[in-house]
Amino acid sequence: MANVAQQQRHVVAASYLGWTLDALDFFIMAFTLDDVAHSFASDRTTLTWAITLTLAMRPLGALIFGRLADRFGRRPVLMFNVLMFSALEFATGLAPTLWSFLLLRALFGVAMGGEWGVGASLTMESIPGRWRGFVSGLLQTGYPSGYLLATLLNWAAIGSVGWRGLFMLGAAPALLVLYIRRNVPESPEWSATASTSHERGKLLGVLRQHAGLTLYAIVMMTAFNFFSHGSQDLFKSFLTREHRLPLASSTTILLCMNVAAIIGGISCATLSQSFGRRRTIVVAALLALPVLPLWAFASTPLSIGVGAFLLQLCVQGAWGVIPAHLNELSPSSVRATFPGLTYQLGNLLAAGTSTVQSGLADRFFQGNLSWPLALVVGIVAIVIALLVGFGREARDIRMGRERLPDEAGAPTHA
Numbered sequence: 001m002a003n004v005a006q007q008q009r010h011v012v013a014a015s016y017l018g019w020t021l022d023a024l025d026f027f028i029m030a031f032t033l034d035d036v037a038h039s040f041a042s043d044r045t046t047l048t049w050a051i052t053l054t055l056a057m058r059p060l061g062a063l064i065f066g067r068l069a070d071r072f073g074r075r076p077v078l079m080f081n082v083l084m085f086s087a088l089e090f091a092t093g094l095a096p097t098l099w100s101f102l103l104l105r106a107l108f109g110v111a112m113g114g115e116w117g118v119g120a121s122l123t124m125e126s127i128p129g130r131w132r133g134f135v136s137g138l139l140q141t142g143y144p145s146g147y148l149l150a151t152l153l154n155w156a157a158i159g160s161v162g163w164r165g166l167f168m169l170g171a172a173p174a175l176l177v178l179y180i181r182r183n184v185p186e187s188p189e190w191s192a193t194a195s196t197s198h199e200r201g202k203l204l205g206v207l208r209q210h211a212g213l214t215l216y217a218i219v220m221m222t223a224f225n226f227f228s229h230g231s232q233d234l235f236k237s238f239l240t241r242e243h244r245l246p247l248a249s250s251t252t253i254l255l256c257m258n259v260a261a262i263i264g265g266i267s268c269a270t271l272s273q274s275f276g277r278r279r280t281i282v283v284a285a286l287l288a289l290p291v292l293p294l295w296a297f298a299s300t301p302l303s304i305g306v307g308a309f310l311l312q313l314c315v316q317g318a319w320g321v322i323p324a325h326l327n328e329l330s331p332s333s334v335r336a337t338f339p340g341l342t343y344q345l346g347n348l349l350a351a352g353t354s355t356v357q358s359g360l361a362d363r364f365f366q367g368n369l370s371w372p373l374a375l376v377v378g379i380v381a382i383v384i385a386l387l388v389g390f391g392r393e394a395r396d397i398r399m400g401r402e403r404l405p406d407e408a409g410a411p412t413h414a
Contacts, residue, residue: 007126007183007185008126010183010185011122011123011127011184012127012135012139014078014119014180014183014184015078015119015120015122015139016139016141016142017142017173017176017179018078018081018082018115018142018173019115019116019119019139019142019146020142020145020146021086021149021172021173021176022082022085022112022116022146022173023142023143023145023146023147023150024146024147024149024150024153024170024173025085025086025089025108025146025170025173026112026146027146027147027150027151028089028150028153028166029051029054029105030150030233030234030237031150031151031154031158031166032154032163032166032167033047033048033050033051034240035158035162036163040097040101042098044241044358045355045358045359045362048233048355048358049102049355050101050102050105051229051351051355052351052352052354052355053105053106053109054108054351055225055229055347055348055350055351056106056109056347057106057107057108057113058109058112058113058344058347059113059341059344059347059348060109060110060113060344061081061109061110061111061112061114061344062114062116062117062344062345063341063344064110064114065077065080065113065114065115065117065118065340066117066118066334066336066337066341067203067336067337069117069122069190069337070190070203070333070334070335070336073190073191074119074187074190074336075122075180075184075185075186077114077118078115078118078119078122078180078184079181081111081114081115082115082173082174082176082177082180083174083177085108085111085115085173086170086171086172086173087171087174088104088107088108088111089108089167089168089170089171090168090170090171091104092104092105092108092167092170093163093164093165093166093167093168094164094168113340113344113347116339116340116343116344117336117338117340117343117344118340119139120139120323120326120327120339120340121330121335121336121340123139124136124323124328124335125189126185126187129396130273132273132324133269133271133321134269134270134273135323135324136269136320136321136322136323136325137265137269137320137321138265139323140265140269140316140319140320141261141265141266141320143228143261143316144257144258144261144262144316147254148259151254151258152255154251155247155248155251157169189335203334206333206334206338207338210331213329213392214338216391217329217342218342218345218346218349220384220387220391221322221326221342221346221347222345222349222350223346223380223384223387224318224322224380224384225343225346225347225349225350225353226350226353226380227285227319227377227381228315229350229353229354230353230357230376230377230380231295231311231312231315231377233353233354234358234369234373235254235308235373236250237369238370239253239304242367242368242370243301245301252301252305253301253304253305254308256305256308257305257308257309257311257312260308260312260313260316261313261315262316264284264313264314264315264316264317265316265317265320266320267317268280268281268284268317268318268320268321269320269323272320272321272324272325272395276393276395277321277324277325277328277393278388280317280318281321281325281384281385281388282384282385282388282389284315284318285314285318285381285382285385285388286381287313287314287317288311288315288318288378288381289378289382291307291310291311291314292311292374292377292378293374294306295307295308295311295374295377296370296373296374297374311377314381315377318384322343323339324395325393326338326339327339328393328397329392329394353376356372356376357376360372
């Protein structure tokens with residue numbers, strides 16, 4: 001049993017690090033937006049298309065890597081996925097033109113889209129059910145952890161290596177493959193059903209059978225992606241351009257913001273194990289509303305920092321429940337595909353968040369992002385509360401070693 005528990009901890013660590021390093025590579029783009037625009041003689045709104053293309057291509061990656069993981073196993077596909085997004089991150093630093101830069105960010109989106117679904121399914125199928133809430137929060141906080149690392153990397157290295165050097169340093173996650181290869185076992189649920197691989201080829205049939213659930217998950221994840229990207233992707237630019245904060249001040253605020261995101265994600269996800277997935281998400285989303293004026297319209301660095309801290313407690317508090325919630329809702333035969341695909345289709349539909357916010361600021365608010373940031377986050381907080389509050393829950397479903405012989409189908413919903 002001790003050996004099994006140790007293997008489970010390795011799975012959790014590898015999946016958390018995979019999402020953390022994937023997010024690090026994504027947020028390097030957000031931190032270098034203005035520098036890249038200047039380098040290619042462009043403007044901020046045009047360069048937000050690099051973010052949009054990355055997000056828009058993530059569903060394709062979720063589909064490709066998810067189907068490969070359902071067919072060939074979670075572990076080898078996760079290793080290949082990490083290698084791919086690391087290589088594309090390095091290549092971005094070598095892009096000679098704006099068009100090649102945008103193409104590489106689109107391809108990076110394919111690789112990024114695969115990691116979350118494969119890593120989350122491997123983890124949720126490998127751990128005891130009683131761990132699920134806490135581990136869900138830990139996995140999802142890989143995203144703000146990556147943001148935090150990108151903040152530190154930008155602060156420490158942008159002056160010496162420039163934006164190209166930051167992207168090249170973003171290839172370091174490839175080393176994670178060595179850890180996965182040595183320490184991470186295959187999903188016990190996938191291994192136990194490997195001989196029935198023909199069942200995994202029927203993705204369209206499974207999605208058609210669960211059409212209502214699939215549509216619900218996509219709409220829910222669209223709102224969630226507006227929630228996170230609307231509160232994060234342009235925030236560094238908001239601090240430096242609208243508030244003209246120096247690097248040290250903006251870095252401090254971003255670090256505090258991501259510490260709050262980690263605290264919120266883990267604490268709310270752990271609470272959801274007893275309080276319920278839906279109720280925890282609804283409360284966290286609604287608590288974001290009274291924080292918006294302080295976050296978007298404060299005038300001093302201290303008040304801006306307090307607002308950012310409180311908002312990310314709520315945003316990532318709601319998000320921390322998602323890895324467990326989506327995997328529990330998923331039909332078991334396509335669990336490496338369904339959560340990641342619905343998540344990333346939501347990303348596709350929300351891919352233009354930063355472009356929309358920047359465009360609104362340019363057209364209606366003399367370039368100021370305060371109202372566009374507040375409007376997007378406020379609206380989707382209400383949408384999330386309504387969608388999830390009237391949605392489904394499958395908190396007690398068994399997976400992996402806990403799965404019973406007669407639980408081969410889709411989950412039952414409470």
